[in-house]
Amino acid sequence: MVLDDVAIRRALVRIAHEVVERTETLPELYLVAIPNGGVPLARIIAAQVRAISGLEVPVGILDTTLYRDDLTARGVRPPLRRTEMPSAVDDRAVVLVDDVVSTGRTIRAAMDALMDFGRPRSVQVIGLVDRGHRELPIKIDFVGKNVPTQREERVVLRGLSGDLEGPLEVVILESDGGAA
Amino acid sequence: MTGRDLLGIEGLDRTDLERILETAERMQEVGRRDVKKVPTLRGRTLINLFFEASTRTRTSFEIAGKRLSADVVNFTPSSSSLTKAESILDTAMTLDAMDPDAVIVRHKVAGVPKRIADALAAPVINAGDGAHEHPTQALLDCFTVKQEKGRFDGLTVTIIGDITHSRVARSNLYAFTKLGAEVRLAAPPTMLPTGIESLGAKAYTSLREALEGADVVMVLRIQQERLDGQPRRRDRARSRRPPPERDPRPGAQRRRGADGRPVSVRGALGEARGMRASGARSARQASEGDRARVGVVEEVRGEERDG
Amino acid sequence: MASGRIWIRGGRVLDPSTGRDEVADLLVEDGKIAAVGAGLAASGGEVLEAAGAWVVPGFIDLHVHLREPGQEYKEDIASGGRAAVAGGFSAVVCMANTQPANDDPSVTEYILDRARQESPARVYPVGAATRGLAGEVMTEMVALVDAGCVALSDDGKTIMDSGVMRRVFEYSQLARVAIITHAEDRTLVREGVVNEGPVSTRLGLPGNPSIAEVIHVARDLMLAELAGAHLHVAHVSTAGAVDLIRRARERGVHVTAEVTPHHLALTDEATLGYDTNTKMAPPLRSETDMRACRAGLADGTLDAIATDHAPHAVHEKDVEFTAAPPGVIGLETAVPVTLDLVRANELAPLEWVRRLSTNPARIIHRAGGSLAVGAAADIALVDPERRWIYDPAKGFSKSRNSPWAGREMIGCAIATLVGGVLVWDVERGVLLP
Numbered sequence: 001m002v003l004d005d006v007a008i009r010r011a012l013v014r015i016a017h018e019v020v021e022r023t024e025t026l027p028e029l030y031l032v033a034i035p036n037g038g039v040p041l042a043r044i045i046a047a048q049v050r051a052i053s054g055l056e057v058p059v060g061i062l063d064t065t066l067y068r069d070d071l072t073a074r075g076v077r078p079p080l081r082r083t084e085m086p087s088a089v090d091d092r093a094v095v096l097v098d099d100v101v102s103t104g105r106t107i108r109a110a111m112d113a114l115m116d117f118g119r120p121r122s123v124q125v126i127g128l129v130d131r132g133h134r135e136l137p138i139k140i141d142f143v144g145k146n147v148p149t150q151r152e153e154r155v156v157l158r159g160l161s162g163d164l165e166g167p168l169e170v171v172i173l174e175s176d177g178g179a180a
Numbered sequence: 181m182t183g184r185d186l187l188g189i190e191g192l193d194r195t196d197l198e199r200i201l202e203t204a205e206r207m208q209e210v211g212r213r214d215v216k217k218v219p220t221l222r223g224r225t226l227i228n229l230f231f232e233a234s235t236r237t238r239t240s241f242e243i244a245g246k247r248l249s250a251d252v253v254n255f256t257p258s259s260s261s262l263t264k265a266e267s268i269l270d271t272a273m274t275l276d277a278m279d280p281d282a283v284i285v286r287h288k289v290a291g292v293p294k295r296i297a298d299a300l301a302a303p304v305i306n307a308g309d310g311a312h313e314h315p316t317q318a319l320l321d322c323f324t325v326k327q328e329k330g331r332f333d334g335l336t337v338t339i340i341g342d343i344t345h346s347r348v349a350r351s352n353l354y355a356f357t358k359l360g361a362e363v364r365l366a367a368p369p370t371m372l373p374t375g376i377e378s379l380g381a382k383a384y385t386s387l388r389e390a391l392e393g394a395d396v397v398m399v400l401r402i403q404q405e406r407l408d409g410q411p412r413r414r415d416r417a418r419s420r421r422p423p424p425e426r427d428p429r430p431g432a433q434r435r436r437g438a439d440g441r442p443v444s445v446r447g448a449l450g451e452a453r454g455m456r457a458s459g460a461r462s463a464r465q466a467s468e469g470d471r472a473r474v475g476v477v478e479e480v481r482g483e484e485r486d487g
Numbered sequence: 488m489a490s491g492r493i494w495i496r497g498g499r500v501l502d503p504s505t506g507r508d509e510v511a512d513l514l515v516e517d518g519k520i521a522a523v524g525a526g527l528a529a530s531g532g533e534v535l536e537a538a539g540a541w542v543v544p545g546f547i548d549l550h551v552h553l554r555e556p557g558q559e560y561k562e563d564i565a566s567g568g569r570a571a572v573a574g575g576f577s578a579v580v581c582m583a584n585t586q587p588a589n590d591d592p593s594v595t596e597y598i599l600d601r602a603r604q605e606s607p608a609r610v611y612p613v614g615a616a617t618r619g620l621a622g623e624v625m626t627e628m629v630a631l632v633d634a635g636c637v638a639l640s641d642d643g644k645t646i647m648d649s650g651v652m653r654r655v656f657e658y659s660q661l662a663r664v665a666i667i668t669h670a671e672d673r674t675l676v677r678e679g680v681v682n683e684g685p686v687s688t689r690l691g692l693p694g695n696p697s698i699a700e701v702i703h704v705a706r707d708l709m710l711a712e713l714a715g716a717h718l719h720v721a722h723v724s725t726a727g728a729v730d731l732i733r734r735a736r737e738r739g740v741h742v743t744a745e746v747t748p749h750h751l752a753l754t755d756e757a758t759l760g761y762d763t764n765t766k767m768a769p770p771l772r773s774e775t776d777m778r779a780c781r782a783g784l785a786d787g788t789l790d791a792i793a794t795d796h797a798p799h800a801v802h803e804k805d806v807e808f809t810a811a812p813p814g815v816i817g818l819e820t821a822v823p824v825t826l827d828l829v830r831a832n833e834l835a836p837l838e839w840v841r842r843l844s845t846n847p848a849r850i851i852h853r854a855g856g857s858l859a860v861g862a863a864a865d866i867a868l869v870d871p872e873r874r875w876i877y878d879p880a881k882g883f884s885k886s887r888n889s890p891w892a893g894r895e896m897i898g899c900a901i902a903t904l905v906g907g908v909l910v911w912d913v914e915r916g917v918l919l920p
Contacts, residue, residue, distance in 0.1 A: 063206070066218035066248075079199070080206040116215035190689070269805050289807035290691035291761030298760075310809075312691030347691055374694060375685030 002129060002147050002155065005167040011144035012041060015126055016048030018142055023093050026053060028121060030092040032060040034110050035081040037099025037157040040164045041128055045097065060085040062096075062117075067109035090118040095141075099157035100170070101127035104138030129170055131155045147172075184303035187294050188313035189354035197322065197359055204323050210247065221250035224281040228254045229271075229296075230307070231287040237307050237317075241284050244473035253278070268292065272299035285309070290347075311345050316473050318351035322359060325396050332359035338390050339381075340366045341400025344373040349400060353381045366390030370410050371402075492516050492532025493909065498542035498868060503841035504857035513542055515864040518907035523858060533909070537868055540901060543840045544856045545577025545865030547847035548818065549745050550667075550721055550793035553579070553610070556597060557586025562798035562885050564598065567818070568606025569883035570796070572911040574818040575900030577865035578609035578855060579796075580847070582642045583620065590615035590626045592634035599635050607903075607910035607917060609865070611637040611851055616655045616666060620644040625655060628662040637851035638719065640667035643768060647673055649706060656714035665719040665743065665850060668707050670728065671769060675699035680809055682755040682770040690758065692808060695770050701727030708735045708742060719850055720744040722795050724769040726779030733788040743850050745793040746780045748817055748824040749890060753777070757890060763804045763811035764890045767795070770813075785833050790846040794821050798886030816884045819877070823896035826871055830897070836871075864907035871898045883917065 003011065023029050029049070033042035039061055046057045063081040096110050107125055114120065128144040133151055149155060153172050160167040189197070210218055226245040230238050238254065245252040255275070275283055280302045285293040290310030297304035308314040322332070329335060337356045343349045343365050353376075356363050363381040365372065372383050384390035391397065493515040500511045500523060512527040513520065548571065554562040562570075564581075571579045581598065583589035589598065595612050602610035614631030616639045618624045628639055639659060645668070646652045659666050676699045681687045683694025704720055708731060711718035723729060723744050732744050749767060754774050758765040765771060772780075783789040797814025804811050817824075825843070828834040834842075845856030855865055877896050879887035903911035910918055 066210070066220045080203050082206065083209050112219065116213060116218070118214070267802060267805050268807070287807070289809050291808045294761050310691050350689075350691060373688040374683050374696075375688045378685040379689065 001169065001171055003145060003170040005160070005169060008128065008144070008168050008170065009044065011128065012044045013048055015142045015144060016045045016052060019045065019095060019126070020049055020052050022141075023095075025093055025121070026055060028091065028093045029055070029057050030060065030087060030089060030094045030120070031057055032062050032085070032089075032094050032096050032110070032114065034096060034098045034106060035061055035063055036164060037128075038097040040159075040168065041099060041126070041157075042097040045126070058087045060087065060089075062110055062113055064106055064109035064113055067112045069105060069109070085117055088118055089114060089120045091121045093122050093124075094120040095124045095126055097126045098128075100129045100131060100155045101125070101138075101140050102131050102133050102155075104134050104136035107138045108136050128157065129155055185293075185297045186303075186305045186315055187297060188306060189315045189318050189351045189358070190313065192315075192354075192358065194358050194360070197319070197355060200319055201323055201326055204319070205326075207247075217247055217249055219249045221245065221248040221281070224250045225279065226250045226252045227275060227278060227280040227283045228252060228307075229257070229275065229283055229285045230254070231257055231285075231292070232308070234286060234308070237286065240473050241305075241307060241316075250281070253280075268295045269299055272296050275302070276300060308347055311347050311350070313351045313354075314347040315351050315355075317348050318355040320473075321348075321352055321398065322355050325356075329395065332356065332361045335361040335395045336364065336393055337361050337396040337398065338364040338366055338394040339398045339400065340387065340390065342371045342402045343367050343376060343383075343400070344371050345403065346400050350379070352398065353379055357381065361396075364390045364394065368410070491907070493864075493904070493907065494527070494529045494532060494534045495537050495542055495866065495868070496527075496529065496534060498537025498540045499836075500542045500858060501837050501840045502544065502858035503837055503845040504544070504862075505859055506837070507858070508837050511542075513858065513866070515866070515904065515907045518864055520858055520860055520862050520864050520866075523860060535868065535902060535909070539870065539872070541836065541840075541869040541871060542858070543575075543867050543869060544844040544848075544858050544862075545867045545903060545905065546575045546821075546843040546900075547578045547580070547851075547853075547855050548576045548794050548796065548821070549580045549719075549791050549847045549850060550747075551579040551581050551796040551818065552584065552798065552814070553581040553598075554798060555585060555601060556594070560885070561800055561803075563605070564601045564610060565605035566883060566885045567796070567798075568602065568608040568610065569917045570816070570818040571606075571608035572903040572905065572917060573883050573900065574820070575822050575843075575867035575869060575903055575911075576608055576818060577867065577903055577905045578611060578853070579818070580611045580613055580637060580793075580851060583613050583615040583640060584642055584644065588615045588620045589613065589631075589636070590618050590620070592627075592630045595631055595634040595636055607919060608905060609855075611635075611853060613638045613640050613642075613667060615639070616641045616659075617646065617651065622646045622648055622651055625651070625658055628658055628664075632662040632664055636664065637853060638665045638667050640669070640721070642667065642669045642721065645669050645671050645673060645703065649710065652707065653710050653714065656710050656716035656718070659716050660714065664852070665717040666711070667719045667721050668703070669721050669768075670700050670703035670707055671695075672699045672703045675702065678809070680766060680770070680813075681758050682772045682776075684755065684773055686755040686758060690761070690808075692758075695768075697725040697727060697772060697776060700725045700769055701731065704728040704731050708732070708740055711742060712740045715741070717741045717743070722747045722750065722769060722793065723780060723783070723789055724750045724772050724776060726776045729779045729783035729788055733783065733786075736788065743790045743846075744783075744788065745791040745847075746784055746789045747793060747795045748821045749795075749815060750777065750780050751784065751792070752824050752827060753890060761808050762890070763806070763808055764815055764888050764892070766808060766811050766813050767797075767815060768813035781828060781833055784828070784842060785838070790842065790850060792821065792825050792842045793847070794818055796884075797888075798884055799888045800885075801887060804888050814888065816879070816882075816886050816889050819882045819884065820889060820891050820896065822869060822900055823877075823898040824891065826869075826898040829871070864904055866902075866904040867900050868902040869898065870901045870913075873897070873899050873901070875899060 031042045033039040042059045049057045061084045063083045124141040126142040127140040130143045131149040242252045282303045284305045284307045286307040290312035293306040357380040365381045366384045495513040514522040553567040555564045598612045614636035620641045676695045678693040679695025683696040687694035755771045794817030796817045848856035879889045901913040
């Protein structure tokens with residue numbers, strides 16, 4: 001167990017506060033979630049930001065599959081996920097939301113995808129867990145928890161009730177899928 | 181999907197079809213973006229090998245490939261080999277030398293894409309072969325129906341026209357049947373190929389009966405050059421007589437007892453639920469076609485990389 | 488032919504002409520069968536150990552395309568003759584559709600002359616029934632037969648004009664040979680390339696309906712009956728034709744018929760991969776038709792197994808299914824493919840041999856199909872159990888168009904004698920005098 005539901009929500013509250021503090025033009029804030037794990041996290045953060053500032057923050061969903069550069073190496077074929085971008089990204093202060101950040105390749109793909117939607121004023125990144133092993137010069141602006149891991153381990157966000165709607169947890173899995 | 185080729189719907193199962201349709205749906209969103217292009221197939225080469233001219237389908241595949249950032253090469257066999265017997269092995273070897281990542285083949289003779297696929301390392305997508313299959317057209321039709329109806333289970337799909345010579349009818353028959361719909365084929369007996377019911381559809385010679393309660397109606401073009409001595413269109417539409425007592429075709433009994441009134445194609449089509457002006461539909465289908473084919477190309481991409 | 492003694496020892500001798508089916512020795516002397524019996528005392532000469540093998544009259548293939556003269560890139564008399572003996576055939580009947588067609592005694596003499604020089608197997612030419620196989624003007628049938636033709640046929644160029652066909656049957660009485668027909672109504676076949684039915688519908692290829700054969704067999708039976716001629720129906724492929732032939736024979740029509748190994752062993756399902764080596768004329772038919780052909784062969788309605796050995800070059804077959812010429816080679820695979828009927832208990836070994844040798848000899852009025860003392864020593868040794876993989880590239884035919892390429896075969900001819908001379912030994916290959 002890396003983070004239980006309470007710890008996750010506590011981290012997200014803190015991150016929401018940091019985002020509000022460090023975003024100069026808060027009305028331009030646009031949370032863009034990377035599915036699947038980023039989606040519930042972005043919604044929770046958006047609700048927190050609203051509670052803190054009274055501002056309604058748009059939440060977009062941006063699938064990065066078509067922008068990935070590592071499909072060959074992965075050997076599996078990830079399905080395409082839904083992309084929903086309710087607002088234009090031009091001149092917005094976009095904050096990408098991902099559950100677990102490691103090599104940085106997903107963030108790279110997300111930035112490429114984002115640029116095809118327009119020209120944001122700035123792009124920052126929220127990672128609930130940063131497990132290291134970075135392969136690209138990608139910085140996480142808002143981190144929930146740094147978790148040192150072995151490269152072959154897998155760190156996943158999962159829902160206790162089967163989907164990502166209810167209570168959440170972050171766990172480390174062996175590469176064969178069992179909990180460590 | 182069987183292997184990495186897409187040679188027909190016959191070899192697919194429901195899961196394959198649903199996955200491709202879902203991909204097409206996702207790709208629809210990409211098509212609405214300002215930048216309608218994703219880098220997925222950057223540096224990859226698609227070859228459009230069209231032995232039989234079809235600007236519409238070829239362009240659709242070209243757009244699909246380009247949306248995925250592939251380099252698309254239109255390889256048009258010399259006009260002489262369009263009429264003469266073509267060495268399939270020679271063709272495959274010529275293509276292999278170009279080191280393509282996928283080859284899209286259209287040919288007027290059934291089976292040529294299969295033979296090229298057998299001889300070629302790269303995956304082959306069938307863009308229509310003779311009267312065999314036209315899988316991407318069927319996927320497009322399924323996509324349209326899914327957009328309109330939201331489901332396939334319990335739908336009745338009626339296909340009208342020259343079934344014998346139609347690859348679209350065969351691919352649609354397989355696709356809709358696999359997805360849970362009931363498929364009816366309506367044509368005069370001369371345009372219903374032998375044994376068509378063994379493929380899972382019901383055959384009708386009475387247009388009225390075939391259209392009764394149909395949710396989706398598809399009308400195939402009848403090519404005059406294939407009429408082969410059959411009477412004019414009007415007579416087929418008017419067909420008022422029930423089949424003779426001993427109609428050897430399967431399903432004949434079910435068709436007997438059709439009412440005696442003349443049925444005009446136009447009037448009968450109007451009765452079918454869910455029909456809209458076909459002109460508007462085909463214009464919209466044109467852009468959806470690109471989407472569906474992006475889905476297919478994307479699908480082959482993944483299979484290819486998995487290998 | 489050369490003489491010398493050959494002892495064939497300890498094999499199961501199967502001779503339909505005498506009904507013999509027993510383990511025995513066989514002595515060949517001066518090109519003839521000198522003695523048959525158990526425990527013959529060998530003294531001098533070559534010995535062929537045949538224990539475990541069947542010793543049978545050399546097979547006679549009623550339907551072969553040797554392609555010479557004119558299309559030697561597909562096959563010639565030398566290569567076809569080698570393929571024949573390697574398949575256990577001591578004689579082949581070659582069709583008239585050469586270039587030029589065998590419609591003139593000079594062509595017949597050319598073929599026979601070449602065969603004497605080049606072919607280890609006996610070659611019996613079929614003369615054309617009409618000039619240039621055009622279906623219009625009859626050939627000089629008597630002259631063709633005098634030159635050595637054993638039957639008359641336009642084969643694949645089916646004579647559609649019933650009036651011409653009637654005269655062909657009537658005139659053939661003078662020549663006293665069978666008229667062989669490739670029974671297909673071309674107006675029903677049209678563009679058809681595979682059997683019309685669920686398979687052609689799935690393939691999206693134009694269908695060739697079985698009725699095209701049945702209707703033509705019916706016509707030819709009626710015309711042959713009217714003329715009192717001998718009709719031999721080539722490569723029967725449909726249940727309907729088997730039925731018509733059976734009934735015609737019952738009422739006394741002089742009709743004989745053959746069936747190919749591929750129509751006995753394969754159905755139209757074999758064409759589902761669009762392999763042009765499954766494209767034949769007539770096409771591979773339905774399961775029902777195949778069963779009817781097997782039953783017809785078993786009950787004697789179909790007299791003979793004939794291969795319709797039809798060589799085509801690789802480049803001719805490597806094209807669109809509709810553009811490829813129909814036909815497959817069959818001389819080197821007929822034995823294992825048709826032994827399947829014996830293994831399935833549909834045909835007794837003696838009856839199998841009868842349909843490959845004794846009956847064909849009778850149909851063309853030539854010696855052969857017998858192991859009786861005094862008969863020409865045309866003999867095949869068959870190992871019914873031997874397993875081998877068929878590779879057309881290693882075969883003797885110049886062509887490779889076989890639906891059985893790469894398949895495991897059970898059974899083969901391990902030796903073939905023609906006129907008392909060993910011309911094929913599975914261990915040593917084709918032996919030429």
